Amino acid sequence: MENYSKAKAVEQPCPSPFPDLPPTTPEVRVRDGSKIRNLMRYALSRMEPKPRVAEDEEKGQSRTDEGDVVAMETREVTGRSLTTEKSLSRNILFxxxxxxxxxxxTCVEIMKRRVKGLHQHTKLLYSTVDEVWEPLEPTAGLDSxxxxxxxxAIWILLSRDPVDSSLPGYQAPGNFDALWAHSAKEEAGAFGGQRHGQNKRKRGGGGSSGSSRGKGGSGRHTGRPKEPFKSQS
Known part of the structure; x- marks a missing residue:
């Protein structure tokens, strides 16, 4: 492919692995260049009664990254974009x-920490991307x-309503905090055992040093030979 350069890449639409979702379910499409701040601003506005308002929303302007947010619906109240409790969604899709x-x-984990009691259902699959390569020299006789x-690809559904726990990829609410608490406890125990071993080795080294000093007599050695005592006549 050294004689070609990539002209464009087209991602083929992938059918949703959650066909039973309502058509009004908000979808957050995360790309490599998307900003998590903008993504979470929209996601929290659909799941929290009073989301945080950004500086641009303070001025009555609502902005999103291109292709990041789908079907954004907000209500303007006194120059701010706030979501009422009636318009809160029961589900959100990443x-x-x-x-x-x-x-x-990362966005899903932030969402679960901010909004408690969310059921998670994860689907892993593959998406097809068609890349078009053009020849570097059109006169060389090479075809595109x-x-x-x-x-x-990943599809993550967060729902306030219970989801079938027997489905693969299901995660119950609260498992995230429990996992981190267990990991922190294990790390604390391992760190405490390591410090205990270091203190034990230090105590052993100090005892041997003290016993050698006691047998040798003087604790300090200057390295200079002792001069004979000269009596004064």
Whole structure:
């Protein structure tokens, strides 16, 4: 492919693995260049009664990254974009492909910490991306190439309503905090045991040093030979 350059990449639409969701369910599409601050601003506005208002919303302007947020519906109240309790959604969907998968997972974890009691259902699949490659020299007689690649994709559903726990990829509310608490407890125990071992070794070294000093007599040695005592006549 040294004689070609990539002209464009087109991601093929992927069917939703959650066909039973209401059509009004908000969807947050996370890309590699998306800003988590903008993504969470919209997501929290659909799940929290009183989301935080950004500086641009203070001026009555609501902005989002291109392609990040789908079907945004807000209500302007006294120059601010606030969501009423009646318009809160019961579900929210996070989707990402390729390098945006890790950022989507970060957004989901932030959402679960801010909004308690959310059931999580995760689906992993592949999405098809068609890449068009053009020859570097059009006069060389080379044709354009179209390469199809399968990239990993993730779909994460967060719901206030209970989800079938027998489905693969289900995570109950509160598992995140319990996991971190257990990990922190294990790390604290391992760190405490390590310090105990270090203190024990220090005590042992001090005892041997003290016993050698007691047998030798003087604790300090200057390294200079002792001069004979000269009597004064």
């Amino acid at each position: 989707t990402a492909t390729g390098k945006g998968v890790s950022k989507a997972i 190439l179209t390469v199809s690649r399968n990239v990993p």
